[in-house]
Structure formats: structure tokens, C-alpha cells
Amino acid sequence: MMTDYETDYLIIGAGAVGLAFADTLLDQTSATITIIDRHGKPGGHWNDAYSFVALHQPSAFYGVNSMPLGTGQKDTHGVNKGLYELASGPEVSGYFDAVMRQKLLPSGRVSYFPMSDYKGGGKFVSLLSGEESSIAVNRKTVDATYYGTTVPSTHKPRFDVADGTRLVPPNALPHLWMRPDEIPSKFVIVGAGKTAMDVGVWLLSSGARPEDIHWIMPRDSWLLNRLRTQPGMEFFDATIGGQAAMMEIFATASSLDEIFERLEQAGVMLRIYSDQKPEMFHYATISQGEVDLLRHITQVIRMGRVQAIDDAGITMDGGHVPMDGDTLYIDCTASAVEHRPAVPIFQGDTIIPQLVRAPQPAFSAALIAYVEANYDSDAEKNKLCQTVPFPHQIEGYIPCNMANMANQFQWMQDKKLGQWIRASRLDGFGKVIAAVTPDDTEKQALLLKFRNNAMGAMMNLQKLAAGG
Structure with missing residues (x-):
């Protein structure tokens, strides 16, 4: 059968996940890539968001691996004062447009079809002309729309x-x-x-x-304290100290309620109204x-x-x-992440990017692309990329963290993958930890506290998940 186009990888969706996957795949392989999206510009739901929206977490952790987002400055006023900048919605939209124009398309190996609807079976339709085209996919189709983000x-x-x-x-x-x-x-x-x-x-x-x-x-809702998510060595006590406190709490708490209460006492979690018991946790991050x-x-x-x-x-x-x-x-009732079951990411000729580290969709997509490019069997790839179930009720916090920790353990056993993660700009804390010198006793003590509680944390979370 005659086809209009041919590609190695077909990516459905030009949002953060699709572009982060394409960016890393482009750097790791010589493959050709085709991206199909319904929007007129790259960026997915950012094209539809309200003008005063901004990232929850620092710009340093978002976007594609090869191109920085933002200037690396701290805010000097407002509700985020003293913390690293949060890219606004218009900034993010402009950034993703630059990723397409300055990185992906100039490679000569990426084709982009905006204002197009993928119909499945290698068929897509222009939303403007109604013309249908066919595309032959030599390797895999990547469904970067699985979570169904709405605004x-x-x-x-x-x-x-x-x-x-x-x-x-x-x-x-x-x-x-x-x-x-x-x-x-x-x-x-x-x-x-x-x-x-x-x-x-x-x-x-x-x-x-x-x-x-x-x-x-x-x-x-329970909310993550943005202070605990800051890049840079000057926030080491807040970030790594927060992680160390979290591991200790996971290792010793006797219930889910105790976990959240102690995380609040440690300044890791916040809630708006202290007289109300939150029943929801969606990884919203706030100052x-x-x-x-x-x-x-x-x-x-x-x-x-x-x-x-x-x-x-x-x-x-x-x-x-x-x-x-x-x-x-x-x-304000739209859902950023629809309730979708966690499924294997690598499924033969299909890849379904999902979270492999919550709550970081861009990092997750980039890591999945790296694994696709550098490992062989689906079994090996899925072992390195176990889907992290996104929590909707607070009960989902325990299985989410168990999956996060299990993935991190697998990654650190693989020298090649561990090196890529530490070099990734989307990782955030790996480079900060690696920069701690042996004679910095205070920082080394925090790292030791984290490591000493990691195994106990996993065992206790398993016990709590089983109802113990």
C-alpha cells in the first residue's frame, strides 16, 4: 500500500511529554521522528491555559533536556520571593516553540504536523483542509497523550x-x-x-x-512546600534535608495520617486551612x-x-x-491528570510514556526515550521504567513513593543510566549531591541520614500498604 510519509518514530502529541521524548531520542539515536498534534503550536495544553498560570516547580526542572528554561534567577518579590523563578504560561509556550524551531526541526530528522488529528492505523487528518494522509512507521508509535490533560x-x-x-x-x-x-x-x-x-x-x-x-x-489538599524543591547548593539543607526527613518518617511512621502530619511538622507538606484534614494529594506545589x-x-x-x-x-x-x-x-474543575490505569510503558511497537518519577513528566519522558535508545528488550526497558501511579486520594501517596523508590534503586544499579541521570538538567538534585565534598560534615550527615533510612522506608511503606 502506498503511503504519503515514512518515519522511524511517530509521536502523537507535541506537549511537554512528546517534546521531551523527541529531544532525547534525537540526541541518542539517528532515527527520524514525526510529531502530530492538534494544536497550531507546540506546547500542548499550555496553548490553552490562562495567561497568569505558571509552573508549580522551578523552571530548572521543566522542559526538554537539551535546552534550559528560564534565566536561573530567583524571584525578588511576590509570593515566590527568595525562591527560583517559575516560568509563566507565555514563557513556557515560547520556550516550546523555540525547542521546535531551534532544535528539533533544524536537525533535518524531525517532521511536524500541527493542526492534525491522528486517527490510528498510520492515518492522520488535517483539521483545516480535511485531507487525510498516511504514514509508515518503521519502529514505534509513541502515545504522548495518555494522561489526557485538560484545562x-x-x-x-x-x-x-x-x-x-x-x-x-x-x-x-x-x-x-x-x-x-x-x-x-x-x-x-x-x-x-x-x-x-x-x-x-x-x-x-x-x-x-x-x-x-x-x-x-x-x-x-495536602501540598508540597516549594522551598523543598529548590535547585542550587544554597538550598541543600531545605531540599536534601527534606528528603532525609521524608525517609526517616517513611521508615518509622505507623499510619498514613502520621506520615502527613509529620511531613507537615518537618515543613515538607503544607495545607491552606490548618483546621481541616486534607483528603486529596495531587502533588500540587506551593509556597x-x-x-x-x-x-x-x-x-x-x-x-x-x-x-x-x-x-x-x-x-x-x-x-x-x-x-x-x-x-x-x-x-477550576478541569483535571490536569485524568484517572487512567498505569500500564506497561513499552508494548512492542507502541510506547506509552507515563510517570517514572512523580511528579516530573518531562524528566520521565526524557528518561524513557534514553532507555528506548540504549536498551534492547521490552522486559529490560520496563524493569527500568516501572510506571509510577499518580496519586489522586491521599491513599495513593504510599504506592506512588514505593514506585518512585523502586525505580531510583534500579537506576542506581545501572552505571550508564545513573551517569545520564546525573548529567540531565531535568534531574535537579543529582548534581548537587555529587558536588558535596568529603570534608563537608554537615551535608554528609544529611546524606547519611537519607541512605540509612532508605531501606527501612521501603519496608515500612510496604507494611503500611498491606494494611499493617
């Missing part, structure tokens, strides 16, 4: 919205100035994830009064400054999920909450 502007709310009700995605907020006569008297944040937190910070930082904001929060600001929002509605919104107010699982007619509802 508020591209998803349909799972509750009824009456005609005339003002429900908007966060994207609309910075444009309220265009119609000053329609600026609402009240705001209602619908949702409890990181998007909702971003909206709360934006509203307060932009001048909204706390008493004019309601926050619908079906469940409170103490953001937490302090969000605590100004005291009108928090905890009555379950929204069933319907109309001009009289909100109908929820736990009853009805009246609201003023000119209230603006902000939909």
Missing part, C-alpha cells in the same frame, strides 16, 4: 449551568477590564486544585477583597507566601460537589447556597 478552557463542566449564569474559565479574568460596567460584585471559585489556588492568588493580588470571594472546596495569602479567603463552602448553578445560587451535594445575581463563577 478549564477546553473541558465541559460536569454540572448544569442555567442560561444567563456567568460561568467563565480563568482565561477570562484578565479581560474583565474591557467591560467595567459588568465587573461582578462577588466571585465564586469552583474547584479545589492548583488552578483554583492560582485564581485565588490572582484575585487577591489584583485587588479583589477577600470578603467578595467564595471558594467551593469539595476536598482540602508559604501563597498559603498565607489564600488564608485571607475565609468564605469556604464545603458541601460536596456542585450539581447545578443558576441565578439563585449553587445546588450542591449537601444543599443549596444562595448567591447574588451578578456573581461571577470561575470554573
Whole structure:
């Protein structure tokens, strides 16, 4: 059968995962690569995100392995003051466009088809012309869309919205100035994830009064303290010290609740409202400054999920909450990671990138590409790349960390892979640890504490996972 195109690897999706995979594969092989994506520009969901979105974690840990993101500076003001910069949404979009234009396409081995929908079976369709094309894949197809990331502007709310009700995605907020006569008297944040937190910070930082904001929060969240995720030797005590404390807690805690409580006491975990017991953990990462600001929002509605919104107010699982007619509802209910089962990453002629280190999708994709390029059988590759199940409830935190630790152990047994990880800009802490000199007794003590508790941590987590 005649085909229109031919390639060694076909990557579906030009978001962070697809581009990080392509970048490393390009450096590790002589293969040809074709990338198909529905968006008009690289970057996946970043093209659809609200303008004030930013990375949760430092820019140093995100993007593709071969090209740095950001300037490596610390923020000097705002809720992230004193910590390393967080690339904004527009910065990330521009970065991924540069990756495509300056790295991938100039190689002569990458083809890119934007505004195209992959139909399976080597067929894709232009969304503009409707023309169908076929492509022969010599080696493997890489499905970089498995997690099904959505953002508020591209998803349909799972509750009824009456005609005339003002429900908007966060994207609309910075444009309220265009119609000053329609600026609402009240705001209602619908949702409890990181998007909702971003909206709360934006509203307060932009001048909204706390008493004019309601926050619908079906469940409170445990949050990672961004202080514990900083690159650079000056944060060694915060980052590696935090990891050492985590291992000790994992090794000695008698319950999941105790793990989170002690992690909070150690400054590894945060929660916005200290009188509430969180039931959710999605690896959202936040600064103490953001937490302090969000605590100004005291009108928090905890009555379950929204069933319907109309001009009289909100109908929820736990009853009805009246609201003023000119209230603006902000939909923050999209899921960054859909509930998908963890499946083997290497499946014959198909690769399904997933997390091999939570919560780092870019690092995971780059490592998977390295393993694909340098190892032989699927069994060997899957042993090095066991899928880490993303936690949705707090109960998922234990199996997630067990998988993280198991992968890390496998990687460190493989000298070649271990060297690649330490050299990877996406790894973050490997180079910091390697730079500790033997005579630095304080840092060596933290490293020793980490190592001494690692085995006990794994054994105790297994016991807790089994209900012991």
C-alpha cells in the first residue's frame, strides 16, 4: 500500500511529554521522528491555559533536556520571593516553540504536523483542509497523550449551568477590564486544585477583597512546600534535608495520617486551612507566601460537589447556597491528570510514556526515550521504567513513593543510566549531591541520614500498604 510519509518514530502529541521524548531520542539515536498534534503550536495544553498560570516547580526542572528554561534567577518579590523563578504560561509556550524551531526541526530528522488529528492505523487528518494522509512507521508509535490533560478552557463542566449564569474559565479574568460596567460584585471559585489556588492568588493580588470571594472546596489538599524543591547548593539543607526527613518518617511512621502530619511538622507538606484534614494529594506545589495569602479567603463552602448553578445560587451535594445575581463563577474543575490505569510503558511497537518519577513528566519522558535508545528488550526497558501511579486520594501517596523508590534503586544499579541521570538538567538534585565534598560534615550527615533510612522506608511503606 502506498503511503504519503515514512518515519522511524511517530509521536502523537507535541506537549511537554512528546517534546521531551523527541529531544532525547534525537540526541541518542539517528532515527527520524514525526510529531502530530492538534494544536497550531507546540506546547500542548499550555496553548490553552490562562495567561497568569505558571509552573508549580522551578523552571530548572521543566522542559526538554537539551535546552534550559528560564534565566536561573530567583524571584525578588511576590509570593515566590527568595525562591527560583517559575516560568509563566507565555514563557513556557515560547520556550516550546523555540525547542521546535531551534532544535528539533533544524536537525533535518524531525517532521511536524500541527493542526492534525491522528486517527490510528498510520492515518492522520488535517483539521483545516480535511485531507487525510498516511504514514509508515518503521519502529514505534509513541502515545504522548495518555494522561489526557485538560484545562478549564477546553473541558465541559460536569454540572448544569442555567442560561444567563456567568460561568467563565480563568482565561477570562484578565479581560474583565474591557467591560467595567459588568465587573461582578462577588466571585465564586469552583474547584479545589492548583488552578483554583492560582485564581485565588490572582484575585487577591489584583485587588479583589477577600470578603467578595467564595471558594467551593469539595476536598482540602495536602501540598508540597516549594522551598523543598529548590535547585542550587544554597538550598541543600531545605531540599536534601527534606528528603532525609521524608525517609526517616517513611521508615518509622505507623499510619498514613502520621506520615502527613509529620511531613507537615518537618515543613515538607503544607495545607491552606490548618483546621481541616486534607483528603486529596495531587502533588500540587506551593509556597508559604501563597498559603498565607489564600488564608485571607475565609468564605469556604464545603458541601460536596456542585450539581447545578443558576441565578439563585449553587445546588450542591449537601444543599443549596444562595448567591447574588451578578456573581461571577470561575470554573477550576478541569483535571490536569485524568484517572487512567498505569500500564506497561513499552508494548512492542507502541510506547506509552507515563510517570517514572512523580511528579516530573518531562524528566520521565526524557528518561524513557534514553532507555528506548540504549536498551534492547521490552522486559529490560520496563524493569527500568516501572510506571509510577499518580496519586489522586491521599491513599495513593504510599504506592506512588514505593514506585518512585523502586525505580531510583534500579537506576542506581545501572552505571550508564545513573551517569545520564546525573548529567540531565531535568534531574535537579543529582548534581548537587555529587558536588558535596568529603570534608563537608554537615551535608554528609544529611546524606547519611537519607541512605540509612532508605531501606527501612521501603519496608515500612510496604507494611503500611498491606494494611499493617
